[in-house]
Amino acid sequence: MTFQAIIVIIVLLFLIVSLYTEIVGPTLTFILAVIVLGVTHVLDPSEIIDGFSNEQIAIIIMLLLLGDIYRRTSVLDIFFNSVFKGAKTYKSFTARMMLIVAPMSAFLNNTPLVALMMPYVHTGAQKHKASVSKLMIPLSFAAILGGCTTLIGTSTNLIVNGLVTDQKIIPNLPELSIFDFTAVGLPMLVIGIIYLLTFGQKLLPDNKSVIDKIPEISREYIVEGRIKGNSPLIGKTISEAGLRNLEGLFLFEILRENIRITAVPNDTILLEEDTLLFTGNTQAIADFVKSREGIEIPSVGMFSRKKNTEVLEIVISHNSTLNGKTLKEVNFRAKFDATAIAVHRNGETLAGKIGAVELKSGDAVLLLAGTYFEDRYKDTSDFYLISRVKEFRRLGFWRTTFLVGGTIAVILLSSIGLIKLFNGLLVLLAGLVIFKITRPKDLVKSVDYDLILIIALSLALGTAMIKTGVAEMFAHGIISVFKPFGVIGILTGIYLITAILAAFITNKAAVAVIFPVSLTLALSLKADVMPFILVVAYAAAANFMTPIGYQTNLMVYGPGGYKFRDFLKVGTPLTIIYMLVTITILNFIYF
Known part of the structure; x- marks a missing residue:
């Protein structure tokens, strides 16, 4: 083992420990890791900054911007009010919520969607005299399940696609299409919702949130x-x-x-x-x-x-x-x-x-908010919005039509290959600015710079693993453990390792670590590469076991009054079910 390989392994261990213990923030953790890789000459400057030119990162940014525009308008608000009006019990409210959120998260970034839904979920819990902890995890999990059904439903899938186009292990691999994830994602969406409405409901805690704890x-x-x-x-x-x-x-x-x-x-x-x-x-x-x-x-x-x-x-x-x-x-x-x-x-x-x-x-504060509060509170994690008496900005018929119609057009045209998703989103966002549906300064505020840094630097980490042979070493280690069980056993091993890493660090970092390992395994086994790509994406994106593994889980963690073990209790069975369904369907399709 070379000195540079040892450095990469030490950096990986530092990443895992730091992200799990929160010694420093995730962004600083990745910055420090890449600095070490640069100073020790594991990576040269061009390799460090190469991730920032990745097209998929730009797509993620534009999807976040688009989701935030929907959140700022009355389009979804009016829709949600009409959908939830007829819910008679909290279980029917939960079912409606998941049946709405899951399909929407297949085409809209699930982070702003969950943020938009949280006040409605809290209000629904109050209306039906249910603990909000019975609703917040289903909200997050429904968004995750829906996001796993398409390429654009979650940034994790887009990261995987970016790695597919940038990797050098197997040259000339084609890009993933928008519905490559649907074969597993759609059946698992149905199974996941049934689980959350039945057995999962029994596992959900009857906690009181920080608001509900007040008598x-x-x-x-x-x-x-x-x-x-x-x-x-x-x-x-x-x-x-x-x-x-x-x-x-x-x-x-x-x-x-x-x-x-x-x-x-x-x-x-x-x-x-x-x-x-x-x-x-x-x-x-x-x-x-x-x-x-x-x-x-x-x-x-x-x-x-x-x-x-x-x-x-x-x-x-x-x-x-x-x-x-x-x-x-x-x-x-x-x-x-x-x-x-x-x-x-x-x-x-x-x-x-x-x-x-x-x-x-945990303090509850009643505010009188002005015109600009809606814009400003989105940039902070200092507090959560629980309930509101609010009139959303009305766009008018033509602007609403342009926003919704443009979004649908971009999704459909990119899905059938007539346009690139990058170009479509760029034109759509430009049109939204021109027609004054949004403002340039609002778009700037909506950019998650920490997310961009983590994604770009995680790509550099993957490059370091490949360059030093660490990825290949991991691949041989996995083969030695799971080889007696054949290709299916190896896919199971990849799923387990990816899911565990994603649960305790971040799903994007897990993808960066395991993706080159998975491709190297496919190459060494002379197997179809597609299931080895998809299994990493599913394992990283379908992240239910911890609050720190997925952004929407973190968002509902505090307002739901959850403990860390609540996610393990509800999410671990769902993770196992997802793994079994994934391996079964991939085996049926590709082997």
């Missing part, structure tokens, strides 16, 4: 109102002012200079500068903020005069940069175009000056 009686927020100097309520009693029988709101205390009036009598006369404390649910407070007369909310102030404001409920994420800081310290209002109305923490309703409250992970 029902104390899930209400406290909102503080003040009688303004020109208020028509001055001199009126509580009853005369209509403040006793508010729907969803209860006036429980009045602060008057240094006097605290509790159990407020109906005949209490309101005075200027009285502070009224109400307790109520999110919808009641939203209505109160919009329609109050003669009462000012100090935490909102002049912000309420902005056009297109909305009341939102968010929860602070477990890794939020807001943790331990006040809203005033982080300049929340300017940063997100939103101001806090109330904060709720572990069953404790926090009153007083909202801007002075030190936030903690």
Whole structure:
């Protein structure tokens, strides 16, 4: 074994340990790994940056941009509202959700699709009095199952296609077509949904999310109102002012200079500068903020005069940069175009000056959001949007037709080979800018630069494995273990290794590591190369066992109130089923 091969193996071990333990972030981990490979002359500069010119990376970026455009408009929102309107139970809601999300994720990037669906899922759980943990994993898994049915359904498949065109192990391999994944993906989509609606439902935890953990009686927020100097309520009693029988709101205390009036009598006369404390649910407070007369909310102030404001409920994420800081310290209002109305923490309703409250992970915050909040919150992982009262931007008939029709046209024309997907997406995005369906600055904000770095640098890692012979060494190791079981045994071994790597590092990194190994195995066995390509793609993309292995799993991890073992419990049987179905169908088609 050469010195350079030893370096590559050490780098691989560092990647696995660092990504699993989160010593540093995934992006920095890959940067450090490639720096080591460059400094030790395993890779030259051209090999390091070669991944950034990969066409498939550009396609991934454009698909993410397109999905984000759909998320910003009312096109999908109107559709979802009509679909879920008739759901009578949480199980029927779950079934509808998966039957909608899975086919859509076959043609739209599943990350923005899941992000768009999360508020609807939480609302559905509340409506049907079900734990949100019964719905969030099915949401993520349905998107993954659907994404595995086509080339463009998941970025992992596109990465595999990029490796197919760039690899040097077996020259002149043709590109994968859009429906090469359907033979396994479609049957597994049906099986996966049935599993999640039956046996999987029993395995799903009945956890409470960070919002649901607040007892029902104390899930209400406290909102503080003040009688303004020109208020028509001055001199009126509580009853005369209509403040006793508010729907969803209860006036429980009045602060008057240094006097605290509790159990407020109906005949209490309101005075200027009285502070009224109400307790109520999110919808009641939203209505109160919009329609109050003669009462000012100090935490909102002049912000309420902005056009297109909305009341939102968010929860602070477990890794939020807001943790331990006040809203005033982080300049929340300017940063997100939103101001806090109330904060709720572990069953404790926090009153007083909202801007002075030190936030903690799991805090629920009620916001009054302005026009630009929708654009700005997508760029942060500091909090999750739980529920909202919102009007999406209306595109109008012709712009909606162009967006939806253009998307369908690009998918169909690329699937039959009349145009390249890259060219089609480029023209579509240009048209969306020209017709003012989106703005260039919105597109720039939507780019996931960390994802681009990880993908490009993972390609460089694959090059290093091939160049140093490490991939071939892995191939021989797999052959020695699984050779007695024939080609099917080797495919099973490749699936298991890829799935385990994808579960504990990232699916894209797993593909970069195992893809050259799989091709080398196919070459040494003189077997059809296609099943050896597809088995890597399926094993990496169908990632159900851990929250860290797939981006949509990470997205639902916190809001669902899940523990790491919940994904293992629900995802491991589904992974085994997926492996058995994959190997069986590939064997039937290719051997």
